[in-house]
Amino acid sequence: MGKVLMKGNEVIAEAAVHAGCKYFFGYPITPQSELVAYMARRLPEVGGLFLQAESEVAAINMVYGAAGTGVRVMTSSSSPGFSLKQEGISYMVGSELPAVIVNVVRGGPGLGNIQPAQSDYFQVTKGGGHGDYNIPVLAPASLQEIVDLTRDAFDIADRYRTPVILMGDGMLGQMMEPVEFGERSEIQEYNKEWATTGTRGDGGPKIITSLELDADGLEKRNWNLQQKFAVIKKNEVRYETYLIEDAELIMVAFGTVARITMNAINKARNAGVKVGLIRPITLWPFPEKPFLETRERVKTYISVEMSAGQMIEDVRLAVNGHAEVDFYGRTGGIVPTQEEIYEKIMAVARGVSV
Structure with missing residues (x-):
């Protein structure tokens, strides 16, 4: 077939x-x-x-x-x-x-x-x-x-x-x-x-x-x-990373939101922002390893979700206070757009609160 x-x-x-x-x-x-x-x-x-x-x-x-x-x-x-x-x-x-x-x-x-x-x-x-x-x-x-x-x-x-x-x-x-x-x-x-x-x-x-x-x-x-x-x-932990080797800012997203976030990352990279992605494939067990490997040098992690902020708790536990953890989400069945996520990336990169 x-x-x-x-x-x-x-x-x-x-x-x-x-x-x-x-x-x-x-x-x-x-x-x-x-x-x-x-x-x-x-x-x-x-x-x-x-x-x-x-x-x-x-x-x-x-x-x-x-x-x-x-x-x-x-x-x-x-x-x-x-x-x-x-x-x-x-x-x-x-x-x-x-x-x-x-x-x-x-x-x-x-x-x-x-x-x-x-x-x-x-x-x-x-x-x-x-x-x-x-x-x-x-x-x-x-x-x-x-x-x-x-x-x-x-x-x-x-x-x-x-x-x-x-x-x-x-x-x-x-x-x-x-x-x-x-x-x-x-x-x-x-x-x-x-x-x-x-x-x-x-x-x-x-x-x-x-x-x-x-x-x-x-x-x-x-x-x-x-x-x-x-x-x-x-x-049984499974995850995917994207452009995290030199990243100063790392997005965390799963499912279809991760695909949208990846497009926003590509646009932000073209604008000169060193940003990458950690995509949990197993939500439990949550993949702690990529956070342990990056949290000493990354300034901020941003959890992007179609919720009011639930996975962010596991992100915070994995980061364990070594870096800032921020959030962007939409609720009620609204899907975050590439442009919204890009604007969030750029605002955090400029040090602007959104």
């Missing part, structure tokens, strides 16, 4: 099929409804199962059940629907079940609107539901990167027995770009002796649950989870 022109939501779905996903449970909500519709048509073609649940709550619990059998399973939603899934996601983390959960973010809070946003950052990176936990979060910036990161998401989920979130914004879900899936590679096999596939003479029944009434037992389970999160933080 060569390059094909597809919409972002459909790219996520097709990439999931290529990654071996044959089970999908979801509910349509703008701006990710095309993903659900695509799966409804595509999964029967590969011997899979699509089921439109009666609600987002039902969908995530169906994912819990399917994941417990060891199959590759996915669900998707957009911000209000994703919020409804949080209890089930917490259950899945506590039960150590692998699955991929897609959030195509829209403006909020509440029903908000159907325009693109990044204001679910806190929800996806700080746990979202109850209990002490984190979930790996992958944030693609292009449709071709969606192809690669969707495959990675399923592998990470199986490798660590954890849910994995693939997070984009409504613009990424709705835009069209040429993508190439390549030949379907053989799906890597993972040890799933824990899966509830029937006893079949292999040692008796298996129980998957997040319930642990004994306090000592629950504490032990929590510390085991924390050890797993530490391994994920060590092994």
Whole structure:
């Protein structure tokens, strides 16, 4: 298969099929409804199962059940629907079940609107539901990167027995770009002796649950989870840098905002400003390394977001007081323009407060 022109939501779905996903449970909500519709048509073609649940709550619990059998399973939603899934996601983390959960973010809070946003950052990176936990979060910036990161998401989920979130914004879900899936590679096999596939003479029944009434037992389970999160933080950090080698000013942005910011950086470079970009690809674990390598010489970092300022907290933690941290953001579904970001860069470079 060569390059094909597809919409972002459909790219996520097709990439999931290529990654071996044959089970999908979801509910349509703008701006990710095309993903659900695509799966409804595509999964029967590969011997899979699509089921439109009666609600987002039902969908995530169906994912819990399917994941417990060891199959590759996915669900998707957009911000209000994703919020409804949080209890089930917490259950899945506590039960150590692998699955991929897609959030195509829209403006909020509440029903908000159907325009693109990044204001679910806190929800996806700080746990979202109850209990002490984190979930790996992958944030693609292009449709071709969606192809690669969707495959990675399923592998990470199986490798660590954890849910994995693939997070984009409504613009990424709705835009069209040429993508190439390549030949379907053989799906890597993972040890799933824990899966509830029937006893079949292999040692008796298996129980998957997040319930642990004994306090000592629950504490032990929590510390085991924390050890797993530490391994994920060590092994699964992903990021991209652009022109940071001589930069005195570094922008920090993810997803489609990073693409817009890169254009503003090129314009500022032409105007003589030494500015670069750190683009987190994993929002959790957050990439601290490029900040550790640059914070002694960089004057200012600027977090650019489609939110009122959420990722800026992780930027500040990574910079740890070694440099100034500034912010530029738009909310309510408004996308920052190249010109706005350029003006912010130039104002900071001139020492003007904006």
